[in-house]
Amino acid sequence: MSEEEVVRQLCQLAREAVLSFEDDEGLRVAEKTIAAGVNPLRIINEGFTPAMIEIGELFSQEEISLPQVIVAAENMLAAVKILEPHIPAGSSEEKAGVVVIGTCAGDIHDIGKGIVATMLRISGFEVYDLGRDVPPAKFVEKAREVNANIIASSTLMTTTMMGQKAIEEELRKAGLRQKIKTMVGGAPVNQNWANKIGTDAYGENASEAVQKAKELAE
Ligand code: B12
Numbered sequence: 001m002s003e004e005e006v007v008r009q010l011c012q013l014a015r016e017a018v019l020s021f022e023d024d025e026g027l028r029v030a031e032k033t034i035a036a037g038v039n040p041l042r043i044i045n046e047g048f049t050p051a052m053i054e055i056g057e058l059f060s061q062e063e064i065s066l067p068q069v070i071v072a073a074e075n076m077l078a079a080v081k082i083l084e085p086h087i088p089a090g091s092s093e094e095k096a097g098v099v100v101i102g103t104c105a106g107d108i109h110d111i112g113k114g115i116v117a118t119m120l121r122i123s124g125f126e127v128y129d130l131g132r133d134v135p136p137a138k139f140v141e142k143a144r145e146v147n148a149n150i151i152a153s154s155t156l157m158t159t160t161m162m163g164q165k166a167i168e169e170e171l172r173k174a175g176l177r178q179k180i181k182t183m184v185g186g187a188p189v190n191q192n193w194a195n196k197i198g199t200d201a202y203g204e205n206a207s208e209a210v211q212k213a214k215e216l217a218e
Contacts, residue, residue, distance in 0.1 A: 006036050007043070014047030014079070018055060018072045021064075026075030030082040040083035041122075044115065045206070048076045052111065056187075076111060080118070089122050096123060097217030100143045101152040102130035103186075104163025109156035112186065112206075116152065119206040120213055136166035140174050148180060149217050152209065155186040164189070165197040181216040185209060 010033050017025035026048070033043045055072045058064045099120055103113050110132040117129045128146055130138060139151050151171070153164050164184045171177040182199040194202035200216055203209035 003038060007038050007046070010036060010038065010043050011047030014043055015051040015054075017075050017079070018048060018051035020075075021068045021071045023071065023074070024078070026077075026079035027082065030079040033083060034086055039088060040086050041119075044080060044083060048079060049115070052076055073111060077114070080111075080114060084118055087118065087122050089124075094124060096125045096214060097149040098126045098128075098146055099150045099152055099213060100128045100130065100139055100146065100148045102134035102139060102154070103132035104153055104155040104160045105133055105135045105166075106163065107155050107157055107160035108132045109154075109186075112156070113154035116154065116185065116203070116206045116209045119210050120152075123210045123214070125213060125217075134163075136163055136170045139167050140170040140176065140180075143180050144174065144176065150181045150183055150213055152183045152185070152213070155184075155189060158188050161186075161188060161193065164193075164199065168198055183209065183212055183216065 010029065013029045013032065017029045029043070033040050052072065055064070055069055059069050101113060101117050101120070103110050117127050121127045128142055128148070130142060139153065142148070143151050151167060153167055155161050155163060167182060168177070171180060171182070181201070183201040183203060184194050184199045185203045189202060191202045201212040203212045
């Protein structure tokens, strides 16, 4: 079987795992991915991620309930955790820059943020992941402490988007706005929002996040 065919089958299994709403299904796909020796990033990006987007659509249409979303998310998170150490590192030996990343205050969605952090790490960035529900001042405090080039924030809810604007304000208050670049992302975020609040970059997905971070760190 060709590698493309193996990837296609594993992506199909990843989708089935997320949509099965059964515990541990994601783990099984992760183990199969490692055994097959394909790049786990492809299964995360082309299998698990579109499946989670499908989950979001089903939830919006009230076809599935919150406990089902939780099981689906746990399946993906468990798989990503196992796959992460098996992702081949980027070719650059040089440190690309220092990034402080987190999900904004009031928001506990962290799957996408975790993927972005992983992609940045394997692309040569030193990444400090503050987790979720992070107050704006905490981003700035950490960035100062580790001498970061970039603060990257994620938000999945319209109600928590203001956290990204608050980071801009905190940076200005600290007199660091010129020194530290900002990058925003998350499902409700777009380029218009980024322009409106005055961030330096917006990324639609994890690969765009890496590309933009590299531009900012230059
Ligand atoms: C999974 C999920 C959950 C899980 C989260 C588990 C976890 N550990 O993250 C659970 C079940 C816990 C959950 C809880 C809730 N959820 Co929810 N959830 C989702 C769902 C279905 C998928 C999100 C996801 O993981 N997507 C997959 C990842 C890979 O994609 P992503 O996050 O978009 O990330 C990608 C890009 O956006 C980008 N990106 C992300 N971050 C960043 C950062 C930077 C810097 C850059 C450049 C790029 C970038 O790159 C990523 C990779 O490609 C969304 C639906 C949706 N349409 O998004 C709803 C959704 C976000 N949830 C929603 C809601 C309302 C809630 C709850 C309030 C529900 C409730 N009634 O209790 C709570 C929130 C509690 C809180 N305080 O945060 C709403 C938000 C509505 C709104 N106001 O905007 C949504 C949109 C569902 C809906 N249609 O109603 N949820």
